[in-house]
Amino acid sequence: MRKTLLLIAALFSLGCLWAQTDSSTIKKQKFPFNILKKIQQGNLKFVPIPVFTVSPERGASFGAVINYFFKASRNQQDSLTRASLAYINLQYSTRKQFVSEVGYSVYTNAEKYYLQGEFGYKDFYERYWTLSDNSTSNNNYLGVQYEQLFLRGRLLKNLGKQFFVGLSYNVNSYNAITFESKAIPTIPTVPGINKSFVVGVGPAISIDKRDNQFSPQKGWYAEASLRLHDKWMGSNYKYTLYNIDLRRYIATMPKGILALNAVATITDGTVPFLEKQRLGSDKIMRGYFTGRFRDNQFAAAQMEYRYPIGKSFVLAAFLSAGQTAETLQKMEWNLLQSSVGGGLRYLVNKDKKLYIRIDAGYTKMKNLGIYFNLGDAF
Structure with a gap:
């Protein structure tokens, strides 16, 4: 509880700091007309998104995501520094x-x-079906409740021409893991079923030729990392994680964008239960419950076609396929999961080409997922 209160206080302090930083700018303008003007012009820097969803996993969920967009360059007209x-x-x-x-x-x-x-x-709840078992019904799952503290990220240096090299790190603590009492499926007998703590670090590289990190319209992106989790670092489990993420953006006639993406995460060693790779999210394999399939290995690919309608709207259609498996040798074409869907984007910041999106994905297992988020999926 003490850790929770400290974290909430830290978040509140950071929010106050941002508010103080921006207040000097707001005072120079007439409120609320300056906000209305920015909305009309599509040049918001602060983009608050209210959250209200109803789902079997979470019940009714409400809150807010406050996004702040800025350029770290000393010269705000600098075209070499992309928005952050x-x-x-x-x-x-x-x-x-x-x-x-x-x-x-x-x-x-x-x-x-x-x-x-x-x-x-x-302090979260999710569903567990089984590990990579396609025969399990959507209705046969266990509820999993847990507490999580996490710190993860990358620190990269530009060696020139958008070639970045540096470190990837991960500190993750799962505690108070409990399962709903239900006969099918049974509680898995895997490491980390009650709690887990992992610490990992390793090299990371990326080549970022995108014109924009939020809604790219041209260029490409490649990322690869290797992260070692070991007991001498303080981790309770020893394993290695390899990750790759490839993206390509192609202009099509007359004015559309074809976006391609392939990702893979491979692990080797003793991977605790909640560190296993999950299939399904608002970014890839849209439509699947997060964790509908989970295991040591994960690979997926997707394509999305984006077509602008007028100055502020974009229509999108997407297709994805992927799977999880215990080992790479157990990945098979006939076990692939797939989803299709579409969505709408609305421009909220012209300068940074930032869109709010709503997507609907329908899966091979006849699940429907609805997503409301900021920025394109990839």
Whole structure:
């Protein structure tokens, strides 16, 4: 409880700091007409998104995500430094779930460094079906309740021409893991079923040729990292994680964008239960419950076509396929999961090409997922 209160206080302090930083600018303008003008022009820097969702996993969930967009360059007209983002995410649900998270994705002046990460606390609930078992019905699941403290991210240096090299780190603590009493499926007999604590660090590289990190329209992106989790670092479990993320953005006739993405996460060693890779999210394999399939290995690919309608709207259609498996040898084409869907984007910041999006994804297992978020999925 003490850790929770400290974290909430830290988040509140950070929020106050941001408010104080921006207040000097607001005082120079007439409120609320300056806000209305920015909305009309689509040039918001602070983008608060109210959160209200109803789902079987979480019940009714409400809160807010406050996004702050800025350029770290000393010269705001500098075209060499791309826009950066910091955010606070606070949510609470009728199932007494609480989420407090701070995240950032920052290009420093002249893009000499790139800093990305998030930290926070969760008192959360999710569903567990089985590990990579396609025969399990959607109705046969266990509820999993847990507390999580996490700190993860990357610190990269630009060696030139958007080639970044540095470190990836991960500190993750799961405690008070409990399962709903239900006969099918049975509680898994895997490491970390009651609690787990891992610490990992390793090299990371990325090549970032995108014109924009929020809603890219051209260029490409490649990221690879290797992270060692070992007991000499303080981790309770020893394993290695390999990650790769590839993205490509192609302009099509007459004015659309074809976006392609492939990701893979491979682990080797003793991976605790809640550190196993989950299939399903608002970014890839949309439509699946997060964790509908989970295991040591994960691979997926997706494509999305984006077509602008007028000056402020974009229509999107997407297709994805992927799977989890205990080992790479157990990945098979006939076990692939897939989803299709579409969505709408609305421009809220012309300068940074930032969109709010709503997506609907429908899966091979006849699940429907609805997502409301800021920025494109990838």
